[in-house]
Amino acid sequence: MKRFIVITVSLYLAACISLCCILAARPQNKIKNTEANDIIFTVREYWPDAEQAVSMMQGYETDYFVTDADGRPVAASRQGLDTDYVYDFIHKDYSVDILVDGKIQGRIIFINNEGEDLKRKVEVWAISFLVVLFLKDVLVFLYLKKHVFGPVRKMNDFAGQIAKGNLDIPVSRIDSSAFGAFSESFDIMREELLYARKREQEADKQRREVIVSISHDIKNPVASIQAIAEYQSLTTDSEELRQEFETIARKTNQISRMIGNLHTTMLNELERLEIRTEVTESSAIEEALLQADFRKRVKEFEIPECLVMADRVRFLQVVDNIISNSYKYADTEIEVRCGFEGEFLCVCIKDFGKGVKKEEEIFLTQKYFRGQNAKEKEGSGMGMYIAEYLVKGMGGRLLCQSEENAWFEVRICLALAS
Secondary structure (H helix, E strand, O other), X not given: OHHHHHXXXXXXXXXXHHHXXXXXXXXXXXXXXXXXXXXXXXXXXXXXXXXXXXXXXXXXXXXXXXXXXXXXXXXXOOXXXXXXXXXXXXXXXXXXXXXXXXXXXXXXXXXXXXXXXXXXXXXXXXXXXXXXXXXXXXXXXXXXXXXXXHHHHHHHHHHHHHHOOOOOOOOOOOOOOOOHHHHHHHHHHHHHHHHHHHHHXXXXXXXXXXXXXXXXXXXXXXXXHHHHHHHHHHHOOOHHHHHHHHHHHHHHHXXXXXXXXXXXXXXXXXXXXXXXXXXXXXXXXXXXXXXXXXXXXXXXXXXXXXXXXXXXXXXXXXXXXXXXXXXHHOOOOEXXXXXXXXXXXXXXXXXXXXXXXXXXXXXXXXXXXXXXXXXXXXXXXXXXXXXXXXXXXXXXXXXXXEEOOOEEEEEEEEEEOO
8 A cells, every 4th residue: 555655656757747847848849930031031022912812832831821901811721720910929939021112011920839839738648647537446456346346345245254253164264464463363253153152052061061961960869859758648547638638749759750851951951852752552642641640630532543654662751741731731531532634633732721812822832932821830942842852753733722811722743644
């Protein structure tokens, strides 16, 4: 950039110097003395026939015209000459009187057009200067395009990539004294951000692995406490103790489900959750429903005999989440219907509690979402999210429907085995 400033200043100085030289140079006299003497002699000899005299002197370089005594032009050396009587005063020309018998009969005015030459030189200088100035501007534009506009565009694109979170694309070295170091600094910043992101992801992964490990280790002691509490509630003779043991059993069962959901979620986020889908008899659906319904709220139902694609363990987890939610939020009888829909076997689990608002239905399977009617109950908002995730992993689909203050239904559709 400094070079272009120097070049521009030098160009203007050179233009000023050249113009001063043109103006200071002595103009060349266009009137030749030999030709002037010949013209004066010939015009006087042929006067008053000035046109004939002029025609005899064709080819002379000296410009002139002839006037009568009153200043009216009567002849000129060539066409296009300004024949104004005051022309000689404007252009510093000089004139010679034509005397006959001592009286002025006319005048020969010789044109000294050195002013025209100066004007022409200035015009040529101005045009040349404008051309050079235009070429200089073109070169400046090309320089700016390569060394300023191009780098700025690259840096803008790179900043856009960083804003989108794409840190894997490096910044190529910009060959520019103004932006070279800046681009290197930008790329160092990108590498630091990428390194920080990887460290954050690694720390998050380690945190989830710790949660998975702890939740897995807690499950066994909680299961032991639940089993002991259930056994004591059946064998104790004290009604007060029996109620206490049943409360312990219910709470440990609740804790066990929450730990199971947490464990499943962490495995999912670590991409280590295994869903082993296989051809399964429809009787496994009935077994899962009966096993999950430990309060015996599910009314009698029938499952048509067929083969479906499912994971027995994961399907039990799905049904357990749905029925546990029904216990918690509705605490009513549970109706189960089953039927074929195209290439799917659909199991509908319906309770008759408060349900949810219509606008909340689409959010029920989102992580951590809980409806307005569930705020007064304990929960994590993970049950339906995990249920839908597991059903989709088995190649099926899950849909929630409700009518507020009337009923709530979960429809599980499992693909039929081909």
